[in-house]
Amino acid sequence: MRTDVPGLPSPHPLIELLPAVYLEHGFLARFLAGLDEVLAPVLLTMDNLPAHLDPRTAPEDFLDWLAGWVAVEPHEDSPPERRRAAVLGAVDRHRTRGTLHGLAEALRLETGGARVELAESGGTVWSPTPDTPFPGGPRPWVTVRIGLPDPGRADRARLEELIAAEIPAHVGFTLELLPGGAG
Numbered sequence: 433m434r435t436d437v438p439g440l441p442s443p444h445p446l447i448e449l450l451p452a453v454y455l456e457h458g459f460l461a462r463f464l465a466g467l468d469e470v471l472a473p474v475l476l477t478m479d480n481l482p483a484h485l486d487p488r489t490a491p492e493d494f495l496d497w498l499a500g501w502v503a504v505e506p507h508e509d510s511p512p513e514r515r516r517a518a519v520l521g522a523v524d525r526h527r528t529r530g531t532l533h534g535l536a537e538a539l540r541l542e543t544g545g546a547r548v549e550l551a552e553s554g555g556t557v558w559s560p561t562p563d564t565p566f567p568g569g570p571r572p573w574v575t576v577r578i579g580l581p582d583p584g585r586a587d588r589a590r591l592e593e594l595i596a597a598e599i600p601a602h603v604g605f606t607l608e609l610l611p612g613g614a615g
Contacts, residue, residue: 442468443475487519495519502526507542507590517541532574535598539578542594543586547579572603583609 446464447455454460483489487498495515499506502522506515518541525541528534536548552574555567576595580586586609595605 440469440472440476442472443479446471487516490516510542514541514544529598530600535574535576535595538594538598539576539591542591543578543580549577549579551575551577572600574599574603574605575608576605577608577610579610579612581612583611 445468447461447468450460450464477484484491484494485498487495490498492512495512499515499519499522502519503526504518504522506518510518521537521541525534525537528537532550532552536550539548540546552572553569554572557564557567574595578586578591588607588609591609592605592607595607599605
């Protein structure tokens with residue numbers, strides 16, 4: 433959040449709002465200059481509020497605050513562009529959270545656009561016949577394959593953490609990091 437910014441000029445100095453008779457009081461001028469220093473970040477933020485609330489233009493310290501508003505937690509080690517993209521697309525990703533499409537999009541965002549291939553064990557079927565066998569496997573499972581230029585440099589723990597957060601709690605997963613392209 434915005435706090436004291438040394439040397440930041442106030443867009444509306446308080447001393448200029450007083451009648452001329454008070455302008456010659458040294459103490460009053462110093463006192464109001466101190467208040468101007470405290471209020472300058474607030475006034476400048478309010479003057480630029482639309483830019484602060486847009487993830488594409490928000491200052492980096494505001495970006496983390498905006499991320500909290502839309503319930504995303506970009507990794508703190510991610511580059512600013514990737515954190516901005518995470519905040520910008522958060523609402524759309526919330527709509528697909530818990531689905532294969534949502535998981536694939538989250539992984540593509542985290543890896544910078546890597547190829548993602550997903551295979552799930554489940555399925556659905558409808559039948560008028562009783563005792564129709566269930567489709568898929570008995571245990572809910574997702575296999576995630578990610579094609580990366582250098583799989584050895586990938587942060588496997590971070591990817592596993594992301595997958596666990598994106599899939600339903602009862603679903604297990606396997607992560608495979610592949611060289612080049614997936615599959």
